[in-house]
Amino acid sequence: xxxxxxxxxxxxxxxxxxxxxxxxxxxxxxxxxxxxxxxxxxxxxxxxxxxxxxxxxxxxxxxxxxxxxxxxxxxxxxxxxxxxxxxxxxxxxxxxxxxxxxxxxxxxxxxxxxxxxxxxxxxxxxxxxxxxxxxxxxxxxxxxxxxxxxxxxxxxxxxxxxxxxxxxxxxxxxxxxxxxxxxxxxxxxxxxxxxxxxxxxxxxxxxxxxxxxxxxxxxxxxxxxxxxxxxxxxxxxxxxxxxx
Amino acid sequence: xxxxxxxxxxxxxxxxxxxxxxxxxxxxxxxxxxxxxxxxxxxxxxxxxxxxxxxxxxxxxxxxxxxxxxxxxxxxxxxxxxxxxxxxxxxxxxxxxxxxxxxxxxxxxxxxxxxxxxxxxxxxxxxxxxxxxxxxxxxxxxxxxxxxxxxxxxxxxxxxxxxxxxxxxxxxxxxxxxxxxxxxxxxxxxxxxxxxxxxxxxxxxxxxxxxxxxxxxxxxxxxxxxxxxxxxxxxxxxxxxxxxxxxxxxxxxxxxxxxxxxxxxxxxxxxxxxxxxxxxxxxxxxxxxxxxxxxxxxx
Amino acid sequence: xxxxxxxxxxxxxxxxxxxxxxxxxxxxxxxxxxxxxxxxxxxxxxxxxxxxxxxxxxxxxxxxxxxxxxxxxxxxxxxxxxxxxxxxxxxxxxxxxxxxxxxxxxxxxxxxxxxxxxxxxxxxxxxxxxxxxxxxxxxxxxxxxxxxxxxxxxxxxxxxxxxxxxxxxxxxxxxxxxxxxxxxxxxxxxxxxxxxxxxxxxxxxxxxxxxxxxxxxxxxxxxxxxxxxxxxxxxxxxxxxxxxxxxxxxx
Numbered sequence: 001x002x003x004x005x006x007x008x009x010x011x012x013x014x015x016x017x018x019x020x021x022x023x024x025x026x027x028x029x030x031x032x033x034x035x036x037x038x039x040x041x042x043x044x045x046x047x048x049x050x051x052x053x054x055x056x057x058x059x060x061x062x063x064x065x066x067x068x069x070x071x072x073x074x075x076x077x078x079x080x081x082x083x084x085x086x087x088x089x090x091x092x093x094x095x096x097x098x099x100x101x102x103x104x105x106x107x108x109x110x111x112x113x114x115x116x117x118x119x120x121x122x123x124x125x126x127x128x129x130x131x132x133x134x135x136x137x138x139x140x141x142x143x144x145x146x147x148x149x150x151x152x153x154x155x156x157x158x159x160x161x162x163x164x165x166x167x168x169x170x171x172x173x174x175x176x177x178x179x180x181x182x183x184x185x186x187x188x189x190x191x192x193x194x195x196x197x198x199x200x201x202x203x204x205x206x207x208x209x210x211x212x213x214x215x216x217x218x219x220x221x222x223x224x225x226x227x228x229x230x231x232x233x234x235x236x237x238x239x240x241x242x243x244x
Numbered sequence: 245x246x247x248x249x250x251x252x253x254x255x256x257x258x259x260x261x262x263x264x265x266x267x268x269x270x271x272x273x274x275x276x277x278x279x280x281x282x283x284x285x286x287x288x289x290x291x292x293x294x295x296x297x298x299x300x301x302x303x304x305x306x307x308x309x310x311x312x313x314x315x316x317x318x319x320x321x322x323x324x325x326x327x328x329x330x331x332x333x334x335x336x337x338x339x340x341x342x343x344x345x346x347x348x349x350x351x352x353x354x355x356x357x358x359x360x361x362x363x364x365x366x367x368x369x370x371x372x373x374x375x376x377x378x379x380x381x382x383x384x385x386x387x388x389x390x391x392x393x394x395x396x397x398x399x400x401x402x403x404x405x406x407x408x409x410x411x412x413x414x415x416x417x418x419x420x421x422x423x424x425x426x427x428x429x430x431x432x433x434x435x436x437x438x439x440x441x442x443x444x445x446x447x448x449x450x451x452x453x454x455x456x457x458x459x460x461x462x463x464x465x466x467x468x469x470x471x472x473x474x475x476x477x478x479x480x481x482x483x484x485x486x487x488x489x490x491x492x493x494x495x496x497x498x499x500x501x502x503x504x505x506x507x508x509x510x511x512x513x514x515x516x517x518x519x520x521x522x523x524x525x526x527x528x529x530x531x532x533x534x535x536x537x538x539x540x541x542x543x
Numbered sequence: 544x545x546x547x548x549x550x551x552x553x554x555x556x557x558x559x560x561x562x563x564x565x566x567x568x569x570x571x572x573x574x575x576x577x578x579x580x581x582x583x584x585x586x587x588x589x590x591x592x593x594x595x596x597x598x599x600x601x602x603x604x605x606x607x608x609x610x611x612x613x614x615x616x617x618x619x620x621x622x623x624x625x626x627x628x629x630x631x632x633x634x635x636x637x638x639x640x641x642x643x644x645x646x647x648x649x650x651x652x653x654x655x656x657x658x659x660x661x662x663x664x665x666x667x668x669x670x671x672x673x674x675x676x677x678x679x680x681x682x683x684x685x686x687x688x689x690x691x692x693x694x695x696x697x698x699x700x701x702x703x704x705x706x707x708x709x710x711x712x713x714x715x716x717x718x719x720x721x722x723x724x725x726x727x728x729x730x731x732x733x734x735x736x737x738x739x740x741x742x743x744x745x746x747x748x749x750x751x752x753x754x755x756x757x758x759x760x761x762x763x764x765x766x767x768x769x770x771x772x773x774x775x776x777x778x779x780x781x782x783x784x785x786x787x788x789x790x791x792x793x794x
Contacts, residue, residue: 003307003320003392004348011315014345021338022331024580031587036562055711059736065743073559089329092296093339093385094346095319121741122591125598128739132601138710139605140736145595152741238313239298333580 011095015104016111022090023108026078030116033074034123037067041127059140062131064124068159071116072166079109079170083178083233102234109167117160121152154215161222165229172229175236245272247393247425248293253302255288255449262288263449266302270425275439277457278429279526280446286429287325289446290395293427294323306393317393319348324386325397326379330370336381337366340388347389355388358414362407375402383411387418396428412436434523443522447530460522465503467496469515477505477515485528487538497528606736617689624688628670628773633684642713642772646682651722653783654681656776659727666728666770667714671784672777682777683724687711690771710734714772726774 041062081087082105091101125144131137145152177184194200211221246269253266263285270276280286291297292304295311295318304311311317330339336359344350359366362380364373373381383399400408416439419426427444430436443460445453455463464484467474471494478496485497497520507517520528609617624640627633633641658665667685690711715727778784 002349003316005316006319006348008315011319011346014342017345018342021342022333024584025333027584028580031584032562033559036558040558056731056733057736058734059738062737062739063743064741068743070559086329089327090331093322093328093330094342095315097295097313097315097318099313100315119588119591122594124739124741125594126591128598129594129601131737131739132598132603135735137604137735137737139603140738141608141740142603142605142738143740143742144598145741146599148741155741155743 006095008100012100012104012107015091015094015096015100016107018091018094019104019108020111023078023082023112026074026081026112027115029077030071030074030112030119033070034067034119037070037120038123038126038130040066040070041124042130060131060137062124062127064120064155064159067120067123068162071120071159071163075109075113075116075163075167076170078112079167079172080174082109083171083174083237085178088237099234099238102230102237105171106230106234109171110164113164113167114160116163117156120159120163121156158215158218161219161226165222165226168226168229168233172233175233179236246270247272247307248427249303249305250289250293251303253289253292253299253304255285255292255297256300261449263292263299265450266446268444268451268454270427270442270444272425273423274441275419275426275428276442276444277433277436277440278427278444278446279433280429280452281530284446284530285449286446287397290323290325290397290427290429293393294321294395296323319346320391321393321395322347322386322389322391323395323397324382324399326375326382326401328378328382328385332369332371335367335369336364339370339385340366343385343389347391349390351388351390354418355384358384358387362410376404376407379403380407380411383415387414390418390422390424392424394424394426396426396430398429398431400430400432408432408435412439415439433526434521437522443526445526445529452529453526457522460525461519462500464497464520464525464528465500466518466520467498467510467515468518469494469510469513473513473515477510477513484525485531488542497525621688624686624773628686628775631672633686633775636686637684640686640688642685642687644682644684646680647718648679649681649722649782650679652781653722653785654778655723656784656786657719657723657725658786659725665726667726667772667774668770669726669774669776669786672775673780674777676779677781678779679782680779681782683716684775684777685713685716686773686775687713687771688773711771714774716774724776729772 041064088101091104096104128144143151173184173187176187195204207221211218248268248270250269251267253263254261255263266289278286278290288297292299293306293311295306295314298312306314306317306321309317311321334342340352340355340359343355344352356366359381362377362384364377364381364384370378370381379399379402383396386394386396386399400411403411412435415426428436428440433440433443437457440457442456443453444451453460453463467477468489471488471492474494474496478498481498481502483496483498485495487495489495495518510517607613620639624633624636627636656669656671658667658669710732712729712732714729715725717725717727719725776784
């Protein structure tokens with residue numbers, strides 16, 4: 001009897017590759033969502049206004065807001081989907097443990113968040129090209145990755161963590177739902193009732209304030225939030241039995 | 245050396261006990277048939293061995309390790325059942341390609357040849373296959389992993405007879421070439437008797453019997469003869485099965501160890517000895533009711 | 544968040560809902576195979592990577608945003624033009640501020656100036672200058688001063704000022720009859736400005752709460768003397784100038 005003994009890292013690597021392939025369809029969904037985002041950005045730019053005596057001035061602002069918003073929803077959906085029983089069962093014929101599968105999920109979600117963040121930022125440039133071609137409007141301010149790389153990078157990094165955080169929350173809630181629908185209900189109910197207490201609001205506002213202090217504190221908040229979601233979810237997954 | 249060891253396993257689903265007091269050991273490089281009626285916990289037991297489910301109490305070791313959440317056990321064991329799932333976007337070839345990366349001993353050539361033999365298109369999708377085709381593919385997958393512990397849960401469900409025969413043959417050939425520990429649960433015991441070395445019989449969540457097939461064949465004896473004579477002879481003995489054949493003829497199965505009577509005498513009274521097939525014996529052993537469905541209709 | 548914001552989010556959710564339904568129904572009929580999937584993703588990603596480069600090379604009409612210094616300079620120029628108008632020294636500003644010039648022979652001994660829409664506030668400041676010459680020649684000079692939009696507030700941006708002098712429409716100056724000069728305010732001009740940014744207000748890294756609440760506003764600063772135009776009319780002293788709106792006549 002000769003037994004195979006592969007290390008955790010080796011197997012995890014294969015598993016991440018496997019899962020990335022399995023979730024390629026998710027990327028197609030992301031692309032569709034982003035195309036919708038591009039169209040929506042074009043339809044309704046943020047910040048329109050007009051004043052004056054004999055000149056009507058109309059200033060439109062194009063930002064990646066809608067794209068980020070949609071990417072977040074997508075990430076939440078993917079996080080949720082990954083915890084579904086049939087998705088987790090996909091790895092079972094192969095070499096895995098629950099915890100490894102969960103870590104693999106986290107790695108894949110991080111990779112997807114990075115991809116989603118980068119593509120969302122780049123999609124904004126497609127929006128820009130269309131508005132440039134559409135009409136000869138005067139460029140009031142053109143903040144782009146060449147003229148202001150620091151803004152681009154700062155926001156890119158922030159978005160990636162922001163998207164990841166949504167994925168983590170989705171993953172966490174999904175895992176709770178797998179464990180017990182009641183617990184999920186309680187958590188959601190507690191969260192929303194917290195919002196109506198002054199204490200809960202203070203915590204929320206305080207967190208938002210810390211997050212808006214700067215890139216690093218924002219990243220810190222996102223990392224703590226995502227990490228706690230992932231750790232709890234992985235812990236839950238470790239004990240979760242797989243049907244099928 | 246025993247590869248699988250179970251001691252006092254109990255598994256509860258809510259309040260219902262699916263398994264209780266399960267204690268057995270399975271030796272290396274043996275093919276064991278896991279037999280039992282519907283709902284006796286065969287699937288649950290296999291899932292515990294594969295590490296898919298955790299037992300409520302008791303200890304299970306596979307390669308001296310607890311299978312639940314164990315990477316080593318996962319890498320060296322596989323459970324094949326008809327609920328196996330693969331990502332929807334993977335075609336059969338994709339699945340096989342990944343298996344190569346996951347399983348150290350994966351035999352890609354064998355898998356490819358079997359796929360071709362069973363006329364499974366590598367470009368087709370697992371979820372599009374018919375039940376029998378799906379199980380054929382799962383079987384190929386299980387065989388090609390060459391895992392040291394290979395667990396088949398009802399692998400031949402939905403396959404037609406010709407395919408079943410080929411599958412048995414393939415299993416036997418590959419086992420002889422690469423001996424390993426195989427457990428097969430199946431309802432088709434008589435079809436695969438020639439494959440099996442040991443039988444593990446479960447009844448209502450307990451181990452009813454764990455013996456080699458040879459022992460099993462000699463475990464019981466069937467008596468066929470006039471009802472009155474048989475009743476007389478078997479009085480006070482444990483009857484495994486009895487059946488009224490015609491109005492005054494009766495068939496009874498006894499444990500061989502109890503049959504200490506004089507063969508000659510029995511023959512004179514018109515009672516014939518009959519061997520009991522393993523399949524029938526397993527049925528009798530797990531039948532809580534004496535008699536059969538006919539008795540329901542004969543009041 | 545304003546009501547409009549909530550509406551737009553509801554609208555967003557509706558669209559997402561439709562898209563999800565669409566995707567679901569589509570994935571039932573279509574199975575995305577790995578290879579076309581990869582090609583599609585690779586194609587999309589490539590398009591996105593090229594997008595910024597295309598954006599960079601596309602010609603853009605960029606508006607110069609005025610710095611304080613530039614603004615002061617422009618303001619000073621306006622002041623100098625204004626002074627020059629009353630001192631008959633406009634010649635040195637012709638190159639920069641003169642929009643057009645005309646002259647006309649008048650046979651009558653008087654002319655009337657008429658503003659078409661005085662209630663809106665005149666955008667043209669009329670200055671009548673009497674020359675010593677004895678002739679029938681009336682000359683008109685239309686000047687346009689620096690006129691800028693001030694305080695365009697965009698979210699996440701400081702307010703910006705821009706010089707919009709080149710994009711304004713001209714006032715319409717016509718002779719109604721032989722003696723009546725009609726000055727009409729310039730037609731309304733629509734100006735669209737676009738501002739693009741990689742930053743969003745979902746994640747706003749600033750601590751000044753006051754600025755965050757400000758919505759996008761564009762204000763136009765009306766400069767010292769109302770309107771961006773001056774019409775300098777030079778008439779010989781033998782011709783009388785009348786106007787219902789009142790006139791200041793300089794010698």
